[in-house]
Amino acid sequence: xxxxxxxxxxxxxxxxxxxxxxxxxxxxxxxxxxxxxxxxxxxxxxxxxxxxxxxxxxxxxxxxxxxxxxxxxxxxxxxxxxxxxxxxxxxxxxxxxxxxxxxxxxxxxxxxxxxxxxxxxxxxxxxxxxxxxxxxxxxxxxxxxxxxxxxxxxxxxxxxxxxxxxxxxxxxxxxxxxxxxxxxxxxxxxxxxxxxxxxxxxxxxxxxxxxxxxxxxxxxxxxxxxxxxxxxxxxxxxxxxxxxxxxxxxxxxxxxxxxxxxxxxxxxxxxxxxxxxxxxxxxxxxxxxxxxxxxxxxxxxxxxxxxxxxxxxxxxxxxxxxxxxxxxxxxxxxxxxxxxxxxxxxxxxxxxxxxxxxxxxxxxxxxxxxxxxxxxxxxxxxxxxxxxxxxxxxxxxxxxxxxxxxxxxxxxxx
Numbered sequence: 001x002x003x004x005x006x007x008x009x010x011x012x013x014x015x016x017x018x019x020x021x022x023x024x025x026x027x028x029x030x031x032x033x034x035x036x037x038x039x040x041x042x043x044x045x046x047x048x049x050x051x052x053x054x055x056x057x058x059x060x061x062x063x064x065x066x067x068x069x070x071x072x073x074x075x076x077x078x079x080x081x082x083x084x085x086x087x088x089x090x091x092x093x094x095x096x097x098x099x100x101x102x103x104x105x106x107x108x109x110x111x112x113x114x115x116x117x118x119x120x121x122x123x124x125x126x127x128x129x130x131x132x133x134x135x136x137x138x139x140x141x142x143x144x145x146x147x148x149x150x151x152x153x154x155x156x157x158x159x160x161x162x163x164x165x166x167x168x169x170x171x172x173x174x175x176x177x178x179x180x181x182x183x184x185x186x187x188x189x190x191x192x193x194x195x196x197x198x199x200x201x202x203x204x205x206x207x208x209x210x211x212x213x214x215x216x217x218x219x220x221x222x223x224x225x226x227x228x229x230x231x232x233x234x235x236x237x238x239x240x241x242x243x244x245x246x247x248x249x250x251x252x253x254x255x256x257x258x259x260x261x262x263x264x265x266x267x268x269x270x271x272x273x274x275x276x277x278x279x280x281x282x283x284x285x286x287x288x289x290x291x292x293x294x295x296x297x298x299x300x301x302x303x304x305x306x307x308x309x310x311x312x313x314x315x316x317x318x319x320x321x322x323x324x325x326x327x328x329x330x331x332x333x334x335x336x337x338x339x340x341x342x343x344x345x346x347x348x349x350x351x352x353x354x355x356x357x358x359x360x361x362x363x364x365x366x367x368x369x370x371x372x373x374x375x376x377x378x379x380x381x382x383x384x385x386x387x388x389x390x391x392x393x394x395x396x397x398x399x400x401x402x403x404x405x406x407x408x409x410x411x412x413x414x
Contacts, residue, residue, distance in 0.1 A: 014055075014059075014102070015105075016097060016102060016104075016105060017056075018107075020056055020059055020060055020063075021090070021093060023045060023049070023060055024060060024063045024064055024067065024093060025086055025089045025090065025093070026045070027041045027042065027045055027060070027064045028064065028067060028068070028084070028089055029084050029089070031064075031068060031327055032071075032082070032084055032330070033084045035331075037325075037327060037331070038064060038065060038068050038325070038326070038327040039325070041064070042060065042061050042064055042065070045060060046060065046061070054206070058204075063093070063096070065161075065326060066096070066100075066161075067092070067093065067096055068326045068327045068330070069134065069159060069326035070096070070134045070159075071134060071330065072130070072131060072134040072135065072136070073125060073131055073132065073133075073134035074092050074095055074096055074134075075092065076125050076131045077095055077099075077114070077118075077121050077122065077125055078091065078092055078095055078113070078114070079114070079115060079116075079121070087109070090109035090110065091109070091110065091112070091113045094109070094110040094113040095113055095114065098113075098118075129152070129155075133155045133156060133159055134159065135155060135329055136329060136330070138333070138334045139329055139332070140155075142334060142337070142369070143155060143319075143369075146369050146370050146371060147368065147369075147370075150396065150398070153398035154368060154396060154397060154398050154404070156398075157323075157397045157398050157401075158319070158320075158322040158323055158397055158404070159322070159323070159326075160323055161323065162222070162321075162323035162324045162403070163200050163201065163204075164200070164201040164204050164205075164207070164220065165192070165198055165199070165200050165201075165220070165221065165222050165223050165402075166189075166198070166199050166200075166201070166207070166218040166219065166220050166221065167197045167198060167218060167219050167220075167221040167226050167253060168197040168198075168199065168217070168218055169216055169217055169218055169219065169252075169256060169284050169285075170197060170256050171255075171256050171259070171260055171284065171285050171286065172215070172216060172217055172284070172285055173217045175191070175196070175197060175198075175199065178199065178212065178217055178218060179191070179199055181211075181212050181217065182199070182207075182210070182212055185210045185211060185212060187201065187205065187207055187210060187212075188201070188202040188203065189201050189202060190202060192223055194223075195223045195226055195227075197226060197253075197256075198223045198226055199218075200223075207220070214283070215283075216283035216284040216285055219249060219252060219253075219280070219284070221249050221250075221253065222321075222324075222402055222403045223400070223402040223403075224320075224366075224395045224400060224402040224403040224404070224405040225249060225250065225366070225403065225405065226253060227393065227395065227405060227407070228250050228253075228311070228313065228362070228364050228405070228407055229250055229253040229254045229256075229257050230257070231362065231364075231391070231393055231407050231409065232254065232309050232311065232360070232362050232409075233309075233360075233409075234254055234257045234258050234309060235258070235262075235308075236258050236259045236261035236262055237258070237261050237262045238258060238262045238263075238308040238309060239262060239263050239265075239306060239307055239308050240254060240258070240262065240263070240264045240265070240307060240308060240309045240310075240311070241264075241265045241267065241303060241306070241307040241309070241310045241311070241354050242254065242264060242265070242266045242267065242311045242313070243267045243300075243310060243311065243312055243347075243351045243354065244267070244268065244311075244312060244313045244314055244315070244347070245266035245267055245268045245273070245274065245277060245291070245313075246268060246270075246273050246277075246313070247273055247276055247277055247280070248266060248273075248274075248276070248277030248280055248281065248289070250311065250313060251264060251266050251277060251281075251289060252277075252280060252281060252284050252286055252289075254311070255281070255284075255286040255288055255289060256284075256286075258288065260285070260286055260287060260288055261288065262288055263288055263290060264288055264289045264290070265290050265292055265303070265307075266289050266290065266291045266292065267291075267292050267293070267294050267299065267300075268291075268293065268294065269293070269294050270293075271293040274291035274292075274293060275291075277289070277291060278291060297350075300350065300351060300353070300354060301353075303354045304353045304354060305353070305354070305355070305356045305357065306354060306356060307354045307355050307356060307359050308356065308359045308360075309355075309359060309360055309362060310351065310352065310354050310355045310359065310360070310361045310362065311362045311364065312347060312348055312351055312352075312361060312362065312363050312364065313364045313365075314343075314344045314347050314348070314363065314364070314365055315340060315343060315344070315347075316340060316344065316365035316366060316367040316372050317332055317336075317337050317340055317367050317369065317372060318366055318367065319332075319366075319367050319368055319369060319404065320365070320366040320367050320368045320395075320397065320403050320404025320405055320406075321366045321403045321404065323397070323403070324403070337369070337371070337372070340372065341371055341372055341375075341376060344365070344372060344376045345376055345379060345380065348361070348363055348376065348377070348380045349380060349383070349384070352380070352384070352387065352410070352412070355410075355412040356412065357412050357413070357414060358411070358412065358413075359411070359412055360390070360409050360410060360411050360412070361387065361409075361410040361411075361412065362407060362408070362409055362410075363376070363377055363407065363408045363410060364405065364406065364407040364408075365405070365406050366403060366404065366405055367404065367406060368394075368396060368397070368404035368406070372406075373394070373406035373408075374392070374394075374406070374408070377389060377392075377408045377410065380410075381410070385414075386412060386413060386414040387410050387411065387412055387413065388410065388411055388413055389408055389409070389410050390409050390410065390411045391408065391409035392406075392407070392408045392409070393405075393406070393407045393408075394406050
């Protein structure tokens, strides 16, 4: 998180506790040394320490995510190559805490964290975009190549901390009623005029313990992600296939817009994700979703020409949601993005057959790269004259203030 001068900040002036810093170090070692994802590591660490208070839990999560986000920049300030020894990570975190406004205790672990004055070091770091924005060289090259002058603004905003946005479950409550009910539980929120079902929390907090959540009155879902279901032009009674359903956030939104009338077939390669979706659907009062694991190509073949709407929310680089998953920029490689684009083309080519004539395929990603978006769609259209693109929407974080997304509407005409 940065202020107007590009310095990492937190606004924190509380005491530091050695046990929590050791937990942060352990988390960083798992993320960068064990190739684990930050959200899973943090979740497991919080679960393993149920006696931690809300401040401790917030400190752990924020420190891990922000250190991961600014990993390259922090090492550049430290003047060392990344290393996962406990001694080096103590000093790296000392730099992070100092930049975040903490008063460093006189602990031996923080001794000699910088050889030169901070202002002098920051001046050098800020002059180099890959260090300033804390990204790998290959990603900076790829972003510049694909987005040109827009890349500078995009990568800058993708380093900001994402707000918490929820979607009203209109099957059970109106947005005005939900806002009032949340306020009664001391959860303050603001309306987002461009998004009819969205509320943004004024303060990040654990809302999964609220009565509103347990009663299925909302789901956590970014505003840009909510755009996908609207873009599909759904009607009650339609037969819809969500072919890459995952945990079902967009699936549940579709059911809401369809007024829980019709049928949504939710497909995924991972059956455990579909089971999790069923729990969410039950909580939301949704009864039109039928989960089907993709066990073979026969599952898709049996559904040829049956869908009024087919959502292909395909696997992607996730570069549009780096604010939420900052470790992704360290896990990805140029080769992995090239492989993803091939997989995306394979999915749209084989799965599109499920759309009926006159029906529509909705191709969607949470990426901002044309190579994963319009180039995949345009190649598919060129190879398949039975389909035509009838709509397209690109959401850039620098323009929307929300996650980066792409969606295209493709009509089957023969």
